[in-house]
Amino acid sequence: MNLKKFISLALLGLLIFNTQAQEGYELWLDYKEIQDPTVEKSYTSFLNNTEVIGNSSTIQSIKKELQLARAGFDFEDSEPNNESKLIIGVQNKLPSTLKNQINTKNLGEEGYKITTINNGNTIVISGNSEIALLYGTYGFLREMQQWNDISALNIEDKPKIQKRVLNHWDNLDRTVERGYAGFSIWDWHLLPELIKPEYKDYARANAAIGINGTVLTNVNSNALILTPHYIEKVKALAEVFRPYGIQVYLTARFSAPIELGDLDTADPLDENVKKWWKNIADEIYAEIPDFGGFLVKADSEGQPGPFQYDRTHVDGANMLAEAVASHNGIIMWRAFVYSEEDPDDRAKQAYDQFIPYDGKFADNVMVQVKNGAIDFQPREPFHPMFGAMPNTPLMMEFQITQEYLGFSSHLVFLPKLFEEVLDEDTYSNGENSTVAKIIDGTNSNKKLTGIAGVANIGTEKNWTGHPFGQADWYGFGRLAWDPYIDSKDIAQEWLKINFSNEEDFVKPMTDLLIESRETVVNYMTPLGLHHIMATSHHYGPGPWVDDLGRPEWNPVYYHKADKNGIGFDRTASGSNALAQYAKPIAEKYSNPKTTPEKYLLWFHHLPWDYEMKNGKSLWNNIALHYQKGVEQVEQMQKTWATMEQYVNEEEFEKTSMLLAIQLEEAKWWRDACLSYFQQFSEMELPTGVPEPEHDLEYYKSIERPYAPGINPSW
């Protein structure tokens, strides 16, 4: 047996053993052995002959990452070729001979450049800050993880959005609202003394995809997080994250001045209230000089806010903005608001509340808007606020955790959903005013830009529960860095890094990922249906629910199915939510015939026999979409079954088991929804759609006690 083979076998044996039930912990930083000798040869010396200029904690992190990569790629024992070299340094600290060859003027603070010089023998990673070098290093390693040719590497890359943050809806008791991957990774009880390795690995994983901020606490926030007892803990996390360029943010409970026992009002125009928040901010910044600021959910779903004092969102946001302004902090003020009394279409309310205040918010306030006007559905038209507030920085809020998309048991590649929203044209500034351009500020030259993703991260050994949930976190980060990347490219990149470079794996699996989003739409909410999930936990179908306290909590409010038809009329004859969009959209969507069919029932109430583009009735189309969703999951199963050779045993089996759940539940969705809607349509199921196994009463009776992600106090 030759040495190489011997070692490979030994390594393989060890790998199989050491990764027992721990697959996935390394996320996209699982540097795997480069099994192609030619590729390996072209990489080895660059990692075995490196010069990293500097000695700060960020530089140390870069060095450590290179070591880990070297070990994982199995380069550690190869002799370096003295000709090849990797140099990493901030541009103005590079040796003078190099300095002149590397121009970093247009890179900003975070952008990086990977330049190949010296006849391909030297690769230089540079930028204008050490964080830029870190991003560059991860970018470079990502090329290697994909076995890309690096012989003439020349990459220039910088983020298009400034604030790229994760939102953790994590409570102080470690429950996670809408969390399906276990519980909160923040072990508050043992902080600040116990620094878990997970904290650093979280920072590494995020930095590797360009995320530069994290909101640690739930938007339904707890004022205690602002007390010194907790700030000390937050500080400890901030110190772990700092070398990785990750700023820490907290949620601010608007009524905190009262709840913490200091004042009897939280009126944002009250001088004592202003002073109180200023003091809190000063206290936090004294401990955490690079603290990012506050995320605020106010006057929404029972949360306190300025309305109680007859003040506005602007009053509330700007008061907090003032408290953090001198420290370069920002306020992310959420636009997810709907009134407890307002009988108007819930889809319209945020727009109506916020648009009048365009341009009134302080410079360091961003309004954080969910991608759609309802709530993180499998598909929603983009939120009409995008494009409608040209003088206000709007931050995108995506949900990575799958509240309405099958929790952590359904495989849904969300970057495809994010991309669809980002690519939509708002027409706010003429044609090609895409949501991405609103977000990255290019549409109206905004100075402050941001994007947030509600995290799908928890205590599960692989962070996300579903092995493919990692792809959603990864993809969010990549799109936050550059909202114009093709989701297909992200899928390929992730599949290669995570599993295998073999084309027989990458190609069909890319197709599977890309199709997975339409699949969930088909079996849950086709043709513009929305919010027909079961109550409270939102798991499984509940189109029949009609008994909740507020009308807009009930699925029947959203689908409005009756003998005459189905769908929410949001045209002029209905709620006229459509009028909130720019003219080209409002006009096009006012007619069902010119409305994209994927949004049909979002905007129109139509008779069951309404004729669709394919010549079949609406009822038939609904039924066939549900059926197609089921068949697509069956196809996912079939494809996955052929991938065993490319995937480690643990993730192969886990994904197989989860796909079985997904198929079972796709059928549950189909059968429950069709049984329910059929009462009204009174039409036969079209050929190819099987009769439901059970009657409607059975589906109505299904309960999911203790479904995860629900706040125990609800």
Next chain:
Amino acid sequence: MNLKKFISLALLGLLIFNTQAQEGYELWLDYKEIQDPTVEKSYTSFLNNTEVIGNSSTIQSIKKELQLARAGFDFEDSEPNNESKLIIGVQNKLPSTLKNQINTKNLGEEGYKITTINNGNTIVISGNSEIALLYGTYGFLREMQQWNDISALNIEDKPKIQKRVLNHWDNLDRTVERGYAGFSIWDWHLLPELIKPEYKDYARANAAIGINGTVLTNVNSNALILTPHYIEKVKALAEVFRPYGIQVYLTARFSAPIELGDLDTADPLDENVKKWWKNIADEIYAEIPDFGGFLVKADSEGQPGPFQYDRTHVDGANMLAEAVASHNGIIMWRAFVYSEEDPDDRAKQAYDQFIPYDGKFADNVMVQVKNGAIDFQPREPFHPMFGAMPNTPLMMEFQITQEYLGFSSHLVFLPKLFEEVLDEDTYSNGENSTVAKIIDGTNSNKKLTGIAGVANIGTEKNWTGHPFGQADWYGFGRLAWDPYIDSKDIAQEWLKINFSNEEDFVKPMTDLLIESRETVVNYMTPLGLHHIMATSHHYGPGPWVDDLGRPEWNPVYYHKADKNGIGFDRTASGSNALAQYAKPIAEKYSNPKTTPEKYLLWFHHLPWDYEMKNGKSLWNNIALHYQKGVEQVEQMQKTWATMEQYVNEEEFEKTSMLLAIQLEEAKWWRDACLSYFQQFSEMELPTGVPEPEHDLEYYKSIERPYAPGINPSW
């Protein structure tokens, strides 16, 4: 570079990488490379040349374990020596030449024999069942993990206690009552479809130490677990555990017949109630033929029970026993009861309630008794029920999770505590009637024997949070198998398996582990003090608490400190709890002078200036014990600091951080308790005990919001 060294280095590199932040997951099944070539040589062939007779799922598990060991020990590529061989088989299935040489008559069902024959060239592991072979295999591998000489191995070992079970106080929402290692490992939402690798690894780890049962749910139980929706999930777990000889048990909520909506009474003598439980049992056994039975907490701390219907513990337990009897199920009826109204010393109540019923319980009922009469304190005298019910099988209930011992942040080697209790002489059947002999049935020839440990297991990546928490789980299992093993031997065994065989590591660390239990007693509750922890979460000191609804919930009830002295008078002049013990104890302990000082204030209220054996006052002794506890933790830190070379980086650092917490909190305990008691003693602190840093009000004001382990509904 030679091949071997090359490989070692490569492996090391890989190890460092692959175990990033995952250290400890493998527990005591982390088969590490045997780095001593002589030892390695003597082992290799036995693992590379094995014959395992049979093909059942248990046999498969044995084969798989041998593979894992081979890979971990790094034997996979060594050429087998054809002379050496390991044969594993049930005795009556061994080849006839062997059968005659291996006598397994006295081994019972679970015992095993490891026999070396054929001039040391053949090792045979045998027994009377496949589970015995599994235990034997683990026993054999344990020898190798310790690098023991196996050249003439002859081991005969069988469990001394029949039912060796873990109790999980896990709720269906995955919170864990008194859990400090994250949340429940049972992911009910995704069961039965998703079988996590953790389930199997849990079974492996338990089987390796001889545990053969697990109660999945909290003693404060939820009736829903008895519904088909959950039984299907329990069944899935039982199927994973079965090949490892682990039976599944559930907790039965006494009021389930009412709560699940079927009956309007839970009266144990009501025919419909009996029928209801019989049906439930039949339903469970139809799915899980080897279901173990029920654990019941009734009429205790607000839980429902037979008292409501004027029935007795016997009525309740025997009714349930009848329901499971035909399936060979058992009932574990907890004796942790105290009345909401009874003003009598809480320490006396369980004894008073149960003793009258000795001999009245059905044959398949065990009464499960906590080790002490109060509640899992750092030290308690053994529970007086042990020895007092000669005609009732008493099951020991230990707490592995550290509710009153510093949660998962204090290093306390609990087998030392367990051993102290097991070794106590009850004198119930003359001298040498130790608690161990009550438990294992030898004291009165009981047919049913059992021992339970309240698990310290959770979603933490290393299962227990504190790396040394694993030793407590391990030690519980070893003592459950054989309650006469010296805790020092367990400590050594675990240290060798888990970290290193080097004597410079094993010796001082064994001393550290053994001393750690007295350490926590010193800094928390020296000299018989007890239950002076803070309210509800029980974290940190709270000797001043006096405002809780029931007297026996208040620390002041237990220490009774006033100007006249301190301690609970349980002699004839007080509650006379002492009378519940056998005469030799009752007499000896009635006089403070002959009472072991470790129990002094448990049984006596004594003046502050009472003269102790060392000639110093009680006050001085209390103060010096607290101080000694602090100094012992300082010594633990010093010892640990020298162990870096023997321990992986992650566990070294984690333990260092946790020891820093432990030291800080030992000081907190010392300063808070001495500040508080000094008000009454009005005496100076003795030399060597520093003045508290803060005043008493400061210590009283410390809060630990969201301390883990508390049921959110409390």
